[in-house]
Amino acid sequence: MSTLKVPQSVPSAADDCEQLRKAFAGWGTNEGLIISILGHRRADQRKIIRETYAKTYGEDLLKVLDKELTSDFERLVHLWALDSAERDAFLANEAAKKWSSSNRVLVEISCARSSEQLLAARRAYHVLYKKSLEEDVAHRTTGDFRKLLLLLVSSYRYEGDEVDLSLAKTEAKLLHEKISKKAYTDDDFIKIFATRSRAQLNAAFNHYKDEFGKDINKDLKADPKNEFLALLRATTKCLIHPEKYFAKVVRLAIGGQGTNEENLTRVVVTRAEVDLKIIGEEYQRRNSVPLERAIAKDTSGDYEKMLLALLGQGDA
Amino acid sequence: MSTLKVPQSVPSAADDCEQLRKAFAGWGTNEGLIISILGHRRADQRKIIRETYAKTYGEDLLKVLDKELTSDFERLVHLWALDSAERDAFLANEAAKKWSSSNRVLVEISCARSSEQLLAARRAYHVLYKKSLEEDVAHRTTGDFRKLLLLLVSSYRYEGDEVDLSLAKTEAKLLHEKISKKAYTDDDFIKIFATRSRAQLNAAFNHYKDEFGKDINKDLKADPKNEFLALLRATTKCLIHPEKYFAKVVRLAIGGQGTNEENLTRVVVTRAEVDLKIIGEEYQRRNSVPLERAIAKDTSGDYEKMLLALLGQGDA
Structure with a gap:
């Protein structure tokens, strides 16, 4: 139920890297070119692009993107370029560090992922932060919230259908x-x-x-x-019902006054290759507006273009 | 620091299975033959023996062993024949089911293993029991014990050397x-x-x-x-200090009146390929008697022979 559109014939990673390199070259940055590539590649393809870029140009593509891009668009492309386990580790670390009782990111990462995906995020956490996720959660959260969150992030739920x-x-x-x-x-x-x-x-x-x-x-x-x-x-x-949960997060992020770009970005990058199509249907059922149109109305510029690309708008 | 003695030239798994089959054949069982094989094979070799046995004779070697052997010797050989993740899952399940506040097995499995080994045990638990280890621990233990044990069995500790x-x-x-x-x-x-x-x-x-x-x-x-x-x-x-911990468990299991075979067996099978050599040294330092001699004095028959084989006594 991915929304991603990938071209029928995908260029080689070497070609993609060469194009990205061109997009960064000289004065200014060709954001459209970046979107046309990264906005239309699957996780496994993006991974090879990052590896190829590092090998070919001796630079970390993520760092180059951070240098070339700004603001909401930068964060969106950065999160999208990460692989899903690293991204979850990154988001969980951010959530633990600036934890507040209204933050739901740790719940999303521990409950809207498969058991193996949560483990992969915990493993990536070790590599990235030289400590464990549960260690930071235990240290940064408090009271009853900690009691619940610590168990949630440490869980490895059984995934069979058997019911007692x-x-x-x-x-x-x-x-x-x-x-x-x-x-x-x-x-x-x-x-x-x-x-x-x-x-x-x-x-x-x-x-x-x-x-x-x-x-x-x-x-x-x-x-x-x-x-x-x-x-x-x-x-x-x-x-x-993760799709209902995320449809509501999006509704609150773009409904009413202003936009909560952090939440909108997170839902789109973490669900695009999972169930964003169903989230979109759920959104439309509840709000009588297609999700793409609502997002287009509430956002602008390259940020909007990249979001819509991940939602499967336009040609790949 | 394994105590296990494996012969210089190990017979093929097919040959081992044929010998085991012979040990089970006819009236009575040739326990000595079983010890001479299983007591001198590493985990990877035992795994292949089990697979080969199932393929060749259409029977689960574990079930045959259970049928042919009895009492402490049966439990020792059964636990030894399991791979380490299954064995930990088995021991943890047993400990959760008949949990008492003096039971330390869940602590051993969560704290005297590497993070990946604990995960492997949790994975094996799903397969064997169609639920999660933490689920059973949460359900079977109570109060403050549960608070601690639930976090311990769910942990995935960072294993780097960095210290803050x-x-x-x-x-x-x-x-x-x-x-x-x-x-x-x-x-x-x-x-x-x-x-x-x-x-x-x-x-x-x-x-x-x-x-x-x-x-x-x-x-x-x-x-x-x-x-x-x-x-x-x-x-x-x-x-x-896991080696000190286990040396003490053994000391209490064989010291004084009677023997706690459950604890003795568990320490020997779970540590033989890990650090039983160091545990033995620690034991001797503290008790001025070699561990093998103390165990030989306190046990008898095939049970004794198999324990001593795992402790590296005699020829492989």
Whole structure:
């Protein structure tokens, strides 16, 4: 469900690098040329381009891009040029360093990725930052937020379909009991969200709805200003309905006054090769406007062009 | 520092399987033959033997061994025949299922392994038990023990040598402050043990000793009957001095009245190809008796013979 458009016949990495080199040459930068190349190459192709560039010109393409580009466009191209594990490590490091209780990036990286992808990000974290992700999360976050986030980033969830129905019932009851008492930070409560497989959690949430008449996320909205509850809702949505979660992040990023470029960029680069097509459909269903059009209205210049390229607009 | 003795010219896996088949044939079992083969093959060789056996005879060698052997000898050979990740998953599952506050197996598996080995065990756990290790640990353990164990089994520690000295000082101070207040289950206290790299922890513990005059593990012995403190001491020992930790487990398993075969077996099979030689040296230093002699005195029959084979006694 990738939105990316890759040309039928892709130039060799050497040719791509030569064109990129031209785009950087002389006065000014040819941003259009950069978009026409990087905006239409898959992760494996971008990886080879980076390697080829380093071998051919003795420079790190990422550093050159940072030097040549600016602002939101720079960040977008930089994140896009990273491979997904490095990018997740980078985003997680940023989120841990400037952590605030409203930050959801750590939840996205731990719950809207496969178990192996989360591991790959933790491995990349070691290489990039000479420490572990959980170490930074433990050190930078606090209180109940830490309790939840530390378990989430350390999880390696089982990914099979097997469901223990009697366990799902027991845990649905426990979830309801704790929610009724507003015991949201209880260890027994948190551990269910932090360790169960998606299939098992989904079964518990279904039973919750059948038995108690409401989506669990509705009940987790009892106090809309409670940031911990918001984090729990993000956890369930990232695990069970990531496309709805991300459609909402985009809606909030471009809706209303101003644009939250950080969130918009993150959703587009991290989901373009995963499920951005479905996120777009979900967005349109909810907002009655195609995602591309909404983004085009809210952004401009090369930043807009690159976003639309990643959304699959125009020719490859 | 493996104690294992492998013959100069190792028979082919097909030959080994044929010999094993002979050992199982007819009335009775030729235990000596089994020991002479499996007791002198490395992990990679045992793996090929299992695969070859399944291919040649259409049976799982493990199941045949279970059928043919009994008691402590059966468990020893069974655990030895498993590959290390499966074995750790098996031991961790057993420990979670019949968990008690005095059980240290989960600490061993999470702290006396490399980060990649712990991951491999978590992966094997998915395959064998259709759920995650942390899920079972969260479900089966309780209270403060769960708080610590859940983080330990989920950790993926950084393994580089880099140390942040000023952080080590800050955290040594925090450790001392919490210990002075007996706040052993404080989240800030636990997270240091659960997330820091060995090098970083070691630096903090060294500073602790320099500044406050005592080994941290001495201070963690304030209340010898407190099982949570014992778990914390096991954590630091498994991380920093695993050979001392295991030498002590063996000493307690064979010292005094009776033998704790479960602990003795576990140490020998999990460490034979890692550091059993050093554990033996450590044992002898502390007890003035060679480990082989102490084990021979305390055990008997095929169980004894297989243990001594794994300790490198006799010819391969």
